[in-house]
Amino acid sequence: MLKLSKLATAVALVVAGSAAMAGEVEVLHWWTSGGEAKSVAELKTIMQSKGHTWKDFAVAGGGGDNAMTVLKSRVVSGNPPAAAQIKGPALQEWAAEGVLANLDATAKAEKWDELLPKVVADVMKYKGNYIAVPVNVHRVNWMWANKAVLDKVGVKSAPKTWPEFFEAADKVKKAGLIAVAHGGQNWQDFTTFESVVLGVGGAKFYEDALVKLDQKALTSATMTKSLETFRKIKGYTDAASPGRDWNLATAMVIKGDAAFQFMGDWAKGEFAAAGKTPGKDYICAAAPGTGNAYTFNVDSFAMFKLKDPNAQKAQADLAAAIMGTQFQEVFNLNKGSIPVRLKMDMSKFDDCAKLSAKDFVETAKTGGLVPSVAHGMAVKPAAEGAIKDAVSQFWNDDKISVADGVKNIAKAAATK
Ligand code: GAL
Numbered sequence: 134m135l136k137l138s139k140l141a142t143a144v145a146l147v148v149a150g151s152a153a154m155a156g157e158v159e160v161l162h163w164w165t166s167g168g169e170a171k172s173v174a175e176l177k178t179i180m181q182s183k184g185h186t187w188k189d190f191a192v193a194g195g196g197g198d199n200a201m202t203v204l205k206s207r208v209v210s211g212n213p214p215a216a217a218q219i220k221g222p223a224l225q226e227w228a229a230e231g232v233l234a235n236l237d238a239t240a241k242a243e244k245w246d247e248l249l250p251k252v253v254a255d256v257m258k259y260k261g262n263y264i265a266v267p268v269n270v271h272r273v274n275w276m277w278a279n280k281a282v283l284d285k286v287g288v289k290s291a292p293k294t295w296p297e298f299f300e301a302a303d304k305v306k307k308a309g310l311i312a313v314a315h316g317g318q319n320w321q322d323f324t325t326f327e328s329v330v331l332g333v334g335g336a337k338f339y340e341d342a343l344v345k346l347d348q349k350a351l352t353s354a355t356m357t358k359s360l361e362t363f364r365k366i367k368g369y370t371d372a373a374s375p376g377r378d379w380n381l382a383t384a385m386v387i388k389g390d391a392a393f394q395f396m397g398d399w400a401k402g403e404f405a406a407a408g409k410t411p412g413k414d415y416i417c418a419a420a421p422g423t424g425n426a427y428t429f430n431v432d433s434f435a436m437f438k439l440k441d442p443n444a445q446k447a448q449a450d451l452a453a454a455i456m457g458t459q460f461q462e463v464f465n466l467n468k469g470s471i472p473v474r475l476k477m478d479m480s481k482f483d484d485c486a487k488l489s490a491k492d493f494v495e496t497a498k499t500g501g502l503v504p505s506v507a508h509g510m511a512v513k514p515a516a517e518g519a520i521k522d523a524v525s526q527f528w529n530d531d532k533i534s535v536a537d538g539v540k541n542i543a544k545a546a547a548t549k
Contacts, residue, residue: 156447159188160434161207161217163200166380168402172468179454185447190214195379196320196508208232213437215448219265220433221256221510227435228259234436234445236263239452248456248474250497253431265435266452269461269470272489273397273428273505274328277383277404278416282310282392291418295332295362298393298421302369305392312369314391316377319525323507325395326363326524332422333359336501339426343520344504344511351543360527360535360542366395367528375529386415395420397430397508401469401485410483417485419492426501427492430508431473519545 158180164173177187192200197218204217208230219227227233240246240263246254249267257265278291283301286308292298302312315321331339334355341350350356371391374382383403385391394400404415411417419426434455436448454460461472466481471490479490496502504510506517523545527538 154443154446155184155186156441156443156445157186157188158216158444158447158451159190159214160451161190161192161200161204161214163192163194163197163218165191165193166195166378166399166403167406168380168404168467168469169399171406172402172464175463175467176451176454176460179457179460180447180451183450183454185450188214195316195318198320208437213439215439215444216434216436216451218432219435220431220508221504222513223509224256224265224433224435225259226514228264232437233259233264234438234448236266236436236449236452239263239266239449243453243456245456248476250473250475252497253473256431257433265433266455267473268432268434268455269465269468270473270489270493271397271399271430271432271468271470271505271508272492273324273430273508274331274420274423274426275396275398275400275485276328276418276420277386277394277396277400278418279386279389279392280413280415282389283416286310286392288392291416292421293418293424295329295421299365302393306369310389311371311385311391312393313366314382314385314394315367315370315374316379316382317370317375317525317529318378319521320507321379321382321396322525322528323521324397324505325366326359326528327428327505327507328395328420328423329363329366330356330359331426331428331503332420333362335422336426336496336503339428339503343506346512346516346546348543348546351546352539356539356542357535360538363524363528364531364535367531397505398469398485398489401483402467403469405467405469411485417488425496425499426503427489427496428503428505429493430505430510432470516546516548519548 162173180187192203207213253267257263257267286304288301288304292301305312338355341347379396380403382394383400386394387407409415439445456474461474461477465472471486506512520542523541527533
């Protein structure tokens, strides 16, 4: 009897001990498509295995605009989530508000400085302190194609230049299929637009025009040519594209209703979730003219300052888990991206991911590695929003001349 009661006390102590360590993490993200949901579920599983409670705060809407609006209202009302998907220069703006937690203790213990490319680590820091943890590296300048559709219409390989692309697209159109699956939302319009600018003008021009927002580049003949090419692509989309979600556009390519989609490699997460194999069922290729360049998009989570020590412990565990090898592998296999952590074993990854990993390293040496503007990597949110609006207005309204389109985008780029 005595022994049993001793045991009960010991058990109670252990339970109390672990309960004291466990906390709840409420995590804001916009990963709601099939492939995205599978990926984020892996993080939830890891956190639950550490005894924490996962409170999912998913706000639907690719590209995250809706999520950012909801986040602002939660923070303004003094009720921030434990963690939120925030990226690029926006991290600096949030940190400057004084609402983000310092992650240096975890970063030091887990050796993040040694495990991250310096360009990435710098974005995760505010005044030298880590305020966010990176998840992955997405490549944005991809073109996805349905292999059976290309075979059927006699397109032998993925087009490498824009003229080749339009030739291929004409063949698809003639066969009565949709050449380009597009979702008409402004971040998706811009995802296509930035690949066109990169393909037409090259990495240096992309950097001058879209990253440095140099007025000379923005009003140049190369920009005119980019807008002409961009408008031409619209002629290959279907009438139902306005407002369509990106994953529904990907589904059109998966099903063979459409031949091509211009989208970052989260699209590969959809192909993977549908059981499709690259090279056999679908093709991943750099967007025309962009084979030597790489627009990167690094997802990251920032943690908000919380008072409860259990919640702080859960945040630290979340940050450590995200940079851990287990998560970096399984998450990125599902998401279509590559690990952001250096020296990871890539043997389980497919050829698209291997190409992405190789090109990430090579373009970093040649100057071809550039940040994605569409995905919040390059420009402060106010100017980014203004340029995106100008580009979408041009895309949606055929009455806007190319010359006016160029002027409107250049004007929007001057937004402070
Ligand atoms: C991007 C994000 C990706 C993917 C995509 C579509 O901005 O970085 O991880 O989720 O939106 O939702």
